[in-house]
Amino acid sequence: MPELTNSTYIESGLPTRDRQRDPETTRQALESWFCAALPHRADLRVTEVTLPRTGGVANETLLCETNWTEAGVTRSAGYVVRVNSPDFLYKDADLTVHAEMYRVLGREPGIPVPAVVGLETDTGVLGEAFFVMERVEGRVPGDTPPFHTTGWVHDLVPGDRAVLWHNAVEVMARLHQVDPAKVAFLDRPHLGPDGLRQDLAHWIDVAAWVARGRTDPVIAAAERWLRAHVPPLGVTALAWGDSRLPNLMFRGLDVAAVFDWDMVCLAGAESDLAWWTVMDYSSTESVGVERLPGIGSPAQTVRRWQELVGREAANLDFHLVFASYRLAVILRRLGDLYGATGAMAPETIEELRTNNFGQQYLVQILDLPHSHPVTMTWPGLEL
Template identity: 40%
Template sequence: MSSAVREKHDLGVPTKVHTRDPEALKPVLAELLAAEFPERAALTVTRADAPTGAGVNNETLLLDLAWRGGEGGAVLRIDSADTLFPQPAFDTHIALYQLVAELTDVPVPRAFGLHTDPALFGRPFFFMDRIKGRVPSDQPPFHTEGWVYDLDTAARASMWRQAVAAMAKLHALPLDRLTMLERPALGRSGVEQQFVYKLGYMEWALDGDRHPVLEAAADWLRANLPADAGTGFAWGDARPQNLMFDDGQLVALLDWDMASLGGAEMDFAWWTIMDLSVTHARGVPRLSGWGSPADTMALWEQLSGRKLRDMRWHFAFAAFRAGVIVMRLAKMLDARGHLPAQSMDWKDNNIGIQYLASMLDLPPMSADSRPWPGPAA
């Protein structure tokens, strides 16, 4: 692919900026992991690198390990003081990995070694097993180049179907095991709790500024909250870039930063906005074999045996959340001097905001704002 085409489709946003020196961390990490694996004599950390191609919120290091007679890997996940959004308590992340492993056959890495004492790294942290596999790229989008792009149609279709099947299993998790996600003070249902939570996030992200589309959308969402809004597990950041595959098989589902009790509808509305933001919004054809958002929802309904409900409201809420999150990200990066010139409009007219204005017939922020194409696009 030419450099001009590559530049056109690059999202222009860096992954998480790390300020720690991985080399300096290696001895203490080796000591911690040796305590977790006493059978691995003379364990050392031979390499520590930040991931590339995905991730702007989490502080993560990929570790190569060696010990007498063997080698392997681990992942270090450190709670971030500088986040895109208010998120569940840090120990909820490890609890969800462990719960999914206990109650389903959805593949997740084994999570272990939670340390809540900030003495070592200034923040809580835990480890995960490092899984062999590859993740569809965020930057540039996997529909434009890379290993998924190079697969044949049948292989991509199989990956997509596995992703939808895994989500169907997640959405069936029992509510009595998910009490760590409850926010009863914010509403009666999981949907209402998540909506009220995100209204507070909008105010936090705006930090005293005003935004006509977001504020008008908040009023519409409040007035049109589904009367029978339900409660169910939502993965949260439901998108292909949080899935890992190896030789065509799904080997890990990752990232609980946005987990909630908003239910399956919340996940598929988010999947839709994320899909369209890197295909329709950028003039990029979706890869053959990879189902459209409408196809994805139809397959889930077939697998789960129920219909998704109130999707107009959920699409608007997903666009609202995306608009606020990307606005927050852009402001964070701009304050550090890291926001690329091609992404300056993300501060007030990103694709979530553009879609939101179109969905709700609100005045667009600019004449070239993209219209909402619907999930079949």
């Protein structure tokens, strides 16, 4: 997230966009919304609205502070506001799904998530739909720069990092055991007979949307491979989607909250194990960064997950290709978003579009011809 350049405004939206909000107008709009949503809180005021300077790139996030009077005593609480964006990184993104995921998982033991205050579909309040959740106190492993190189996780002793990693894998395993009937709103029967095939069909559609008529030989070859090798056994089970440590918040060494449902689907646990693997490698071995002692490797993560759920991971070869394909498509989309603003060097934009991590992984996994240099090594997953 870029640094703020003008203290009079709150920069908002995808960090590829030059949007601004007037802080006082935003504060007043949210104060009116909170007063309607929480009418039992007397004299409720929104005292501050800020934009985090770090985080993901999928949508706009605002933080706000409130106070009110209760039994003659002033109380206060912080909230997170997730706002829709006309330039989402993801196709057909739906904040309603995010809000519902938090509500469902909030009733599941051992899966900590923030409590949802409300969902607002009236775009007249903030200009876009949004939902509000309670702010959870804790710390998130760094994403940019990666936590393996600096930050609070980096500063832990190896034994504490091992506990943190173990707790993260344990929460992910619990997530995978949620009854898919409880998240039936994720089912997309028009896309296929099971959750995995539905997600594959969805991402093939996303790839075409991102391509806008442009051909990428690596993505096209991977798509043909995926169609030909989709596992015969139907899988319909919850998958987090963007499974990785920076989408978890920790209080001490315990997981305090699970975040980010932009890619949530019913493609099953192996989809998450593969995504965890490609995202892990993209910030460690593939870029020459040494893994922090105590943070398990992808192979160790899979083995620990297998111990926790009591079964072997299946069809990981397929899922690693599928994860790399999704990453290639997402980074190509990101290149287009940055390219539309001129906020990034042209050569970097071109690399995102034609020679990104996902494409380079696919070239190596599937032994594909490639007209660009392969500089990001695919280490493989040996269990």
